[in-house]
Amino acid sequence: MMRIGKQDSPFSAICASDAEHIYVRGMDLCDEIIGKVDFTSYFWLLVTGVMPTPAQGAMTNAVLAAIAEHGLVPSVVAARMTYAAAPEALQGAVAAGLLGCGSVVLGSAEEAGRFLSACVDAAADSSPMDAARAKITALRAERQVIPGFGHPQHSGGDPRAHRLIALAHEQGVAGAYCAMLDTVFTTLPEAIGRSLPINVNGAIAAVMLDAGFPLHALKGVSLLARTAGLIGHLNEEAARPIGFIMSGAAAAAISYDGPEKDNG
Numbered sequence: 001m002m003r004i005g006k007q008d009s010p011f012s013a014i015c016a017s018d019a020e021h022i023y024v025r026g027m028d029l030c031d032e033i034i035g036k037v038d039f040t041s042y043f044w045l046l047v048t049g050v051m052p053t054p055a056q057g058a059m060t061n062a063v064l065a066a067i068a069e070h071g072l073v074p075s076v077v078a079a080r081m082t083y084a085a086a087p088e089a090l091q092g093a094v095a096a097g098l099l100g101c102g103s104v105v106l107g108s109a110e111e112a113g114r115f116l117s118a119c120v121d122a123a124a125d126s127s128p129m130d131a132a133r134a135k136i137t138a139l140r141a142e143r144q145v146i147p148g149f150g151h152p153q154h155s156g157g158d159p160r161a162h163r164l165i166a167l168a169h170e171q172g173v174a175g176a177y178c179a180m181l182d183t184v185f186t187t188l189p190e191a192i193g194r195s196l197p198i199n200v201n202g203a204i205a206a207v208m209l210d211a212g213f214p215l216h217a218l219k220g221v222s223l224l225a226r227t228a229g230l231i232g233h234l235n236e237e238a239a240r241p242i243g244f245i246m247s248g249a250a251a252a253a254i255s256y257d258g259p260e261k262d263n264g
Helices: 028-033 038-050 053-069 074-085 090-099 107-124 127-142 159-169 176-192 199-213 216-237 245-253
Strands: 015-017 022-024
Touching: 022 028, 038 053, 038 216, 053 107, 053 159, 053 199, 053 216, 074 090, 074 216, 074 245, 090 216, 107 127, 107 176, 107 199, 127 176, 159 176, 159 199, 176 216, 199 216
Parallel strands: none
Antiparallel strands: 015 022
16 A cells, blocks of 8 residues: 555544543543533634633634624625525535635635744844845735735725734733734835735734744634634525525626627
8 A cells, every 4th residue: 555644653632532531632521621611712722732821712712703704705605605506515505615715815814824924033033124024025026915914995904903903912912923013014115115904814813823823723713713604694595595696696797708609
């Protein structure tokens, strides 16, 4: 049999069970978690292996609330149209909404986190502003957007981002990543010739990294939050369906410009 990938560490530290007990991250599920630990704290425990501090729990709660719902965005449209076509498969509709989590919509907190992390690392050998300017210039040279900045609707500033950053300061969580987010914001006019607002994904990346959440799990925060929002939309879709209305509107909005049929 072909061996693919690393195969010399056959262990998991997340869950174990026996005839009487179920253990999650070393805690007894029934005696120590159910009815005693809120779901946000449990999420943090599952991901990191330790219970969150009050400040970490507060920031995670705030971020989940901030990103769960934002109207008929593409992930919601995909979910509701899928549910309209297959109402027997709620899980398929939720999955359809999550599959588009990428660098443009919903998953961009991960991209912003990687960008901020690279800026913070680079600032160890230069000033924060020089590090930010260099990273911005490198992205623009490749015609890439600046992750965590810009918004098509909230051009004057994303209110969710403002609240999350303020809360991070209130909770004593704000640190190197929030500082770098502000440095990038300040540097943008000089680096690209115009200012861009901090969007919610930039704020999520900064506050969660400062809170100690792992970079490679950042996308999971958005996925978890949006799952809740999608279930709300799908419950409404079951009672007040608009999936086929959206489908019809899409067909009406798009004109055919392919080759004309030869009737001769």
